[in-house]
Amino acid sequence: MTTYDREPSATELAEVEQELPLIEAEVLLLDAQIVVLTSDSGPTELDWQRLRRAQRRVLREARDLLAVRSAANRAA
Structure with a gap:
């Protein structure tokens, strides 16, 4: 385990x-x-929609973060 002695x-x-x-x-x-x-009774259509929406959000946020980091690297 790594310990840190600084903030x-x-x-x-x-x-x-x-x-x-x-x-x-x-x-x-x-x-x-x-x-x-x-x-227990199997996922509902609403459960599947929620899953797809969450997957799209992860992809969108990852894309946005990558774009910000790429721009920062180009500027540096």
């Missing part, structure tokens, strides 16, 4: 904040997957 820097905190929309989207996707996999 995160402002840059590190900014990076985490930048990734937060993707992290939140991944949590929603995981929630939707759990519902689909554990539904």
Whole structure:
């Protein structure tokens, strides 16, 4: 296990904040997957819609984050 004896820097905190929309989207996707996999009577159409919507959101957030990072790398 790694231990840290310092606080995160402002840059590190900014990076985490930048990734937060993707992290939140991944949590929603995981929630939707759990519902689909554990539904006793089988997933409903609404469950499938929720799953597809969550998948699209993860892809959108990942694309947006990649675009921001690519632009930052080109500027540097």
